[in-house]
Amino acid sequence: MNAEVVGSGGVGIGLRVAGEANARPIVFVHGWAQNALVWSHQLADPMLANRFRLVAMDLRGHGNSDVPVEGFIDPEVWAGDLCSVLEFAGTPAMVVGWSYGGLVIADYLRVYGGESLAGIVLVGAITEIGRGREGGRIGPAMRAALPDALSEDLDVALPALLGLNKGMSANGVPGPLSQALLGASLSVSPKVRAALFSREVDNADLLAGVDVPTLVVHGTADGVVDPRSGEYAAGKIPGAQLRWLQGVGHLPFIEAAEEFNSTLLRFAEDRLAPAP
Template identity: 40%
Template sequence: MAIRDAVSADGTRIVYRVSGPETGRPLVLLHGWAGNLRCWGGAADDLAQRYRVIAVDLRGHGYSDDPGAGYDDPKAWAGDVAAVLSAEGIESGAVLLGWSYGGIVATDYLATHGSAAVAAAVYCGSQAGIGPKVPGAAPGPAMEKAIPGVFDEAAGRAVRGFSVFGNANTGPGADKGVDAQRLFGTSLATPPSVRKALFYRTADNTGTLRGLDIPVLVLHGTEDPVVPAANGQYIADNAPNARISLWEGAQHGLFIEDRPRFFAEVSAFIDALD
C-alpha cells in the first residue's frame, strides 16, 4: 500500500492511496460528498485482492488541497482524475467507481476527457449530474433535511445536520457502528466551506451518458434517502451499455451495508470486461 499525490491542471495537489497488485486492472475509487479515501473501509481491501485499487481524496477532502476554487467547474474535477491517471501511467483499461458525489466527478471526467483511458464505469448510490431542475439529480429527503445545517461552521448545528442521515450510509444494525463513526468523522473533518461549495454548481451530463461507449454498472438501494433510486435509474436509462442492480430495501452506503454483495457484483462486472 502506498500514499501518493498528483498535481491537477490548476495546481491542486490530489492525494490518493494505491493498494493491490501493480499488474491488476486499475480501479479508481471516487468517494462521495464530505468523505475521503478511507470511507470505503474493508470493501477497498476486498477489491485490492484482485485489482490495483486507487482510492482518491477529492479536492478539499482528506489530505488533498483545498484550493478554494474549482468546485463549480466540471473541468477542474476532470483534471483531478486525469492527474491521478497520468501519475500512475494509466492510458487505458481503468474502471471508475463513483459513490454518491463521486459519480458526478466520474462523469465530469468522461465528459471532458472521453473514455480512451477508461474501460468501464460503476455508479454506486450515485447520479451523473447536479443542480436544480437537472434531470436525474433530485436530492433525497435526508439530503434536503440536512441542508443547510451541514454547511454551518458552528459545530453543534453541523453535527445536528449530519445526524439526520441516521443509518443511511451504513444500513440498520449496531454492528456497523464503527463504520458509522468513521464516516461521521470524515464528514465533520471536511471544511464547511467545501461542503457548501460542492452544491453550488449545475452540470447536466445527460449528453455524456448517451454518448458513452463503455459498459456501465449501476448499483442502487431502493430505499436510498440521500440519492433517490430514480437518479440511478436515469443513468441506466441513458447510458447505451448499462445495467442496473437495484438492492431491495437497501440505503446509501451499499459497500458497508452488504460488503460481500458489493464485492461480488463489482468484481463480476470487472472480470466480464476481459
C-alpha cells in the same frame, strides 16, 4: 499504502492504494464530505486486491488532499484531478463513483471522453446537480440535512450532519465506522461542503453519448440519493446494466460489502483485459 498525485492547478490529491502495481486498475471516487476510507471493505478484500490494482482517491478539499481556495465548481478541474489519478493507476481503468463521485466521472467524460476507461460503475450516484435535474434527485435524509449541513456554525451543522450520517444506512453500520464517517464529514471545510452544492449541471446529452460499458448499482432504500437518479442514469446511458440491492441504503459497499464486491469483481473481470 498511501500515495499522492498532482491534480489540476497543482493541487495534491491523496490516494489509498492496494494490490500489485502491474495489475489491472480500478479507481474509486467517493462522495460529498467523505474520503477514500469509505472503500476500506474493497481495498482489504483479497478477491479484489489479488486481481486488481485498487486506487481510491480523496477529492480535492477532502481527506488527505489539498484544500485550495477555488476550483470546486469547474468541471475541467474535477476532470483534471481524476485524469491525474488515472495516469497514476494506469489505463484503461475501471472507475467506480459513489454519490457525488458519479458527477466527477461525468465531468471527466465531458472533458476527456471515455477512451481511457474500460468500464464505469455508478454506486448510489448522481450524474447531474441542481434544482429539477433528474439525475441529481436527492432523498429524504439529504433534504432534511440541507442547508444546515453547509453552515459554518457547529451548533447548526453538527445535528444536520449527524442526521445525515444516520440516514446513509438502511440497516445501521458499526459504531466505530459510523463515527469515522461523521468525522470525515466534519473534517471537510464548510466552504468546501457548500461549494460542491453550488453547481448547476445538466448531463442528459452527455449520458446519452456514453460509449463505455456501465453498471449502475443502487440500494432500494437509499435515503440520500433518490433511487430514481440511478434509474435515470441507467436509462440514459446506452446498454447500461442496472443492479438493485434490495433493502440497502446509501452505503452498499459497506452494508452489503460481500454482494457488492462480487458484483464488482464479475463486472471488472469481463471488461479489464489481463495484464501482460
